[in-house]
Amino acid sequence: MVGMPSNAAHFEVDDYGLGAVAQHNAAVRKQESSPRQNDVKGPGIHHGTYLDDDAFLHNPPTPRSTTETEGVRTRSGRSTRRTDSPFSTGNARGSKSPAARSKKEKKSKVLEKAKTPKLTAPLSVLTKDLDAPVKDMDAWVHRSAAVRREEVEKRHGYVTRPMNSFMLYRSAYADRTKQWATQNNHQVVSSVAGESWPMEPEEVRNQFNEWARIERANHAAAHPEYKFSPSKATKKRKSEFSEDEDEASDVDGDPDGEYRAGGRSARQHRQREPAEVFYLNDTVGFSSNPYYAQQGWNMPPQQHLGYGHPGHTLPSNASFDARSMTFDPQIKTFVHTNAHQQYSGYGAYIPQETRIPTPNSQHGAQSLGGYGLPGQMTTNDLFGSSRTGTPAMAQQQQYNPYGQSVYQQQQYLPFQNNGGANPSHQQQQYLYEHQQYLQAASQPQAAIDPGLEGHAQFSASENHFDDAFAGLTSDGTFVNMPEYFPESMSPNQTLAPRWEPSAADLN
């Protein structure tokens, strides 16, 4: 059921460069775009909190003081490479002592961090015009059960935990962060990501939260018997490799007492699988294809592109619903035709109340791609307030006087951990959601884009994404799936223009 749709709101998010993903996925799913409008409620939603101030459009968050400084604002154009990379001084935080993290230590760490902020804006802003691609996490979380099982095999049967929102975020921006920081150290990436995360606009965090939920649901579907079971032993985690029964874990459950994942059984070792990670094109802005800047894309009015709200910028690329895109054979790219309609500067932010994408809404046509921010439905509509991480939570982002967002402890209003949450329950919940999702996906009606019906024969355990990505290879190309990509098009091609900031936009 469900209503659906909504494509409107997505513009907002896109601005953070995530839109490309949407487009990409939309293209994949859609094969051919069919126009269709969903109703969307409220496109112009916005948070009163920070949207009203136009000042932010052109003024970045004030960098404050001394040390750090502007990362963002100044940059007029890419040329401004942000030298502001904080690392100049060395990492303050890095100094922190290793090892034992007692809470106390942890705290000190935090403090230290607070004292030496390095970021003046979130990564989605700071890195928006860097060449490094943002990984397509949407595609990632939609890996099919088959692919997931393969991964398990590669790991020797060990079923890893699904990534949480932050891990997904870190992963998505890892390359960009490295570029921005000009360092290849993942510890730095983690630190920066950690600092950036709370600064990200609600839309972005919500998107990642949603992806995390999808990931959990798909993970649960692929590994129904999986149960997280951390080793109590102090052993440092992974070690070994196992040999031993490796695969025991997954399917059937643990034969012996040791169940699954974790524990003793084989854990680990990272195989650096190439993992299929898709890169977003646009956002990505490959330097290799500067070409976009010139293409005459229908971009949203640039004058509105600025900082959408304090600390956040704009669109690195506009997003739009898949349905609004058309494929231009000449350039082999999808072009959207009505992006501007919603670009009212910021008017388009998702309401904080809830408009959270739900699995159901996502898949349908609308999309996720769209950004995920589906209009109308709320999580509660579908699942009640059940899941804990439901972001419906009120995360209202707040900003300090400098325009920087302030992290707020999220309060999971609806449900807090109170009793009812017992593990198995949760598992069930995931499965339930997954099913709901599948069910919605399998309904041709309004819920799904007609264009997808032909391809997707949803089975109990699969969904159309399985099909869509089944032919995806690690290098980002698809095989055996001509119908998804016209001609030579591959996921790595740019589907959308990369937004190129103009001087005016930047200051």
Next chain:
DNA sequence: ACGAATGAAAA
């Protein structure tokens, strides 16, 4: 083998 981040889930 460790770190460095946030968050989910278990103990």
Next chain:
DNA sequence: TTTTCATTCGT
């Protein structure tokens, strides 16, 4: 409340 572990890969 505390601990493990998701990810990554240079040290």
